[in-house]
Amino acid sequence: MINVDLLIKEGRTVGYEIRGHADFAEHGTDIVCSAVTILAYTCINTLDKYVTDVDFIDDGDILKLKTCENSKEVDVVFDYFETGIQTLLGNYSDYVKLNYKET
Numbered sequence: 001m002i003n004v005d006l007l008i009k010e011g012r013t014v015g016y017e018i019r020g021h022a023d024f025a026e027h028g029t030d031i032v033c034s035a036v037t038i039l040a041y042t043c044i045n046t047l048d049k050y051v052t053d054v055d056f057i058d059d060g061d062i063l064k065l066k067t068c069e070n071s072k073e074v075d076v077v078f079d080y081f082e083t084g085i086q087t088l089l090g091n092y093s094d095y096v097k098l099n100y101k102e103t
Contacts, residue, residue: 001023002036003017004018016040016063018040019061036088036096039088042081046077050073051074054066054067055067066103
């Protein structure tokens with residue numbers, strides 16, 4: 001199971017932590033893992049266009065992104081990320097879990 005934690009501070013999403021594996025299919029062919037990964041990397045790559053202070057870790061066990069910057073663009077990027085994860089839950093809720101974590 002992939003656990004996606006949206007990091008919330010003062011009512012705003014400021015990042016995410018992603019752990020685990022979907023185990024939907026064999027490594028390298030798992031479409032659920034691929035979908036979560038592309039959402040995560042699209043989020044960080046898009047944020048890089050709008051903010052200068054972003055912490056990002058991908059160490060093989062966790063994908064973690066956090067920013068302290070506050071702007072409409074940051075809110076929109078995280079909203080799209082959350083919508084993408086929620087869309088996955090529609091068909092793959094046995095493989096992905098979305099949590100909200102206060103920081």
